[in-house]
Amino acid sequence: MSEMITQKYCLIDPIKTGQRIKQKLDMNHLQVKDLAKMMSVSQQSVYKWIKGDTLPSLDNAVLLCSILNTTLDSIIIKSVVYEYQIEDIYVREDILESAFYTASSVNIS
DSSP: OOEEEEEEEEEEOHHHHHHHHHHHHHHTTOOHHHHHHHHTOOHHHHHHHHHTSSOOOHHHHHHHHHHHTOOHHHHOOEEEEEEEEEHHHHHHHHHHHHHHHHHHTSOOO
């Protein structure tokens, strides 16, 4: 079985980003309710960001950075993801795909 990296890309890590938001809140002596009020969002939204359930929209992320007096790069934590191509899997997918076309081309009356 041979294996090779086909692509490398970055994703935002919501859990680490949430931890960073919480850290910045603490550093600025702000509570969730205060931040929510300043941003005109619900407290539940801020809690979801902190827990890593969701990420703030781009508009909210920029506003968040302005309120916390920090940069977007210091809030948004990225993780690098590698995508691998394994030849055996692609061979099996090709076989299944051709078997599917063969079966679907049969006319059953």
